[in-house]
Amino acid sequence: xxxxxxxxxxxxxxxxxxxxxxxxxxxxxxxxxxxxxxxxxxxxxxxxxxxxxxxxxxxxxxxxxxxxxxxxxxxxxxxxxxxxxxxxxxxxxxxxxxxxxxxxxxxxxxxxxxxxxxxxxxxxxxxxxxxxxxxxxxxxxxxxxxxxxxxxxxxxxxxxxxxxxxxxxxxxxxxxxxxxxxxxxxxxxxxxxxxxxxxxxxxxxxxxxxxxxxxxxxxxxxxxxxxxxxxxxxxxxxxxxxxxxxxxxxxxxxxxxxxxxxxxxxxxxxxxxxxxxxxxxxxxxxxxxxxxxxxxxxxxxxxxxxxxxxxxxxxxxxxxxxxxxxxxxxxxxxxxxxxxxxxxxxxxxxxxxxxxxxxxxxxxxxxxxxxxxxxxxxxxxxxxxxxxxxxxxxxxxxxxxxxxxxxxxxxx
Numbered sequence: 001x002x003x004x005x006x007x008x009x010x011x012x013x014x015x016x017x018x019x020x021x022x023x024x025x026x027x028x029x030x031x032x033x034x035x036x037x038x039x040x041x042x043x044x045x046x047x048x049x050x051x052x053x054x055x056x057x058x059x060x061x062x063x064x065x066x067x068x069x070x071x072x073x074x075x076x077x078x079x080x081x082x083x084x085x086x087x088x089x090x091x092x093x094x095x096x097x098x099x100x101x102x103x104x105x106x107x108x109x110x111x112x113x114x115x116x117x118x119x120x121x122x123x124x125x126x127x128x129x130x131x132x133x134x135x136x137x138x139x140x141x142x143x144x145x146x147x148x149x150x151x152x153x154x155x156x157x158x159x160x161x162x163x164x165x166x167x168x169x170x171x172x173x174x175x176x177x178x179x180x181x182x183x184x185x186x187x188x189x190x191x192x193x194x195x196x197x198x199x200x201x202x203x204x205x206x207x208x209x210x211x212x213x214x215x216x217x218x219x220x221x222x223x224x225x226x227x228x229x230x231x232x233x234x235x236x237x238x239x240x241x242x243x244x245x246x247x248x249x250x251x252x253x254x255x256x257x258x259x260x261x262x263x264x265x266x267x268x269x270x271x272x273x274x275x276x277x278x279x280x281x282x283x284x285x286x287x288x289x290x291x292x293x294x295x296x297x298x299x300x301x302x303x304x305x306x307x308x309x310x311x312x313x314x315x316x317x318x319x320x321x322x323x324x325x326x327x328x329x330x331x332x333x334x335x336x337x338x339x340x341x342x343x344x345x346x347x348x349x350x351x352x353x354x355x356x357x358x359x360x361x362x363x364x365x366x367x368x369x370x371x372x373x374x375x376x377x378x379x380x381x382x383x384x385x386x387x388x389x390x391x392x393x394x395x396x397x398x399x400x401x402x403x404x405x406x407x408x409x410x411x412x
Contacts, residue, residue, distance in 0.1 A: 001318070045085045055075040058253075106136070121183070146380050180243050197257070207230060
């Protein structure tokens with residue numbers, strides 16, 4: 001399945017504005033729509049947000065108004081696409097129901113990318129954070145059942161198991177320990193360059209969502225849980241962002257952003273089962289191809305570089321296809337006791353006793369009972385006798401099999 005966006009004739013940029021009548025699409029049916037359609041919508045919403053924010057940052061560090069005007073034009077079209085995608089979410093879908101799909105995206109996307117990732121350092125980062133998003137799904141699912149009497153299994157469609165990962169209480173790390181070694185894009189596999197960009201945008205979208213909804217959530221317990229997990233998502237953005245190449249110029253980085261968007265819309269269009277939404281992906285792909293060609297022109301005009309200096313072979317790798325990854329996640333759960341120390345990953349019981357991890361834990365989680373992620377599970381167990389889970393078979397980690405108490409020692 002070959003596709004090279006650099007070989008496609010682009011639309012004129014002024015043909016890429018989305019008119020008002022198309023800006024407000026028909027929302028999906030929250031009950032009958034595929035879980036993977038929902039995660040694709042969240043993924044592309046976050047990808048558009050990332051590029052809009054990046055171009056604002058670019059503008060603030062650029063003195064050339066000709067370049068700034070081109071950025072403004074492309075950015076406006078990206079923003080229109082983002083608005084259109086965001087409005088696919090139905091009015092009757094609650095914040096917490098949407099959150100379950102956010103965490104399903106984090107789990108399934110990370111698992112897909114990790115299984116394809118040739119760079120050992122990047123793969124380890126993906127696997128490490130995967131177990132934390134997996135635990136977040138479990139915490140939010142218990143809150144959903146407790147507050148709204150809704151079964152999260154119906155939202156994830158049975159494709160993703162719901163049980164503890166690395167306990168959220170164990171995920172709070174000293175900030176130094178979330179910074180990784182950056183990737184050299186000149187030597188990196190094309191999939192590695194795509195993966196680091198894709199996962200950074202996706203996790204940033206989750207971080208922003210939790211930061212924004214925490215103050216407006218309807219219950220005090222929910223507000224606190226969003227606040228705590230939002231702290232961890234910020235750590236994930238730090239980790240994934242540090243994996244990206246820090247040596248590229250702003251125009252080179254913008255070219256990579258546009259290439260990533262083209263790749264993702266192409267993947268979504270291939271994988272989509274909803275014909276109405278598939279058409280949106282196809283239309284947005286054509287817009288992004290136009291953006292890609294324009295940025296390639298800017299790179300050559302202002303830096304004297306052909307796009308192949310950044311993307312030697314424009315042909316896409318295999319598309320991202322969403323599906324079940326239960327066995328892979330179960331295998332990764334074997335590393336649940338890992339934490340990180342600077343750029344490395346280490347068993348928590350191998351850390352020196354004076355490690356900053358323990359000092360930070362003592363500050364953030366000094367009174368364990370008050371930690372929101374732990375409190376949610378305790379309250380659910382007190383009410384129902386055991387926690388909420390959806391699992392095909394017993395948890396692969398013995399210490400996390402007990403459903404009548406919340407383990408706060410694993411990974412801590």
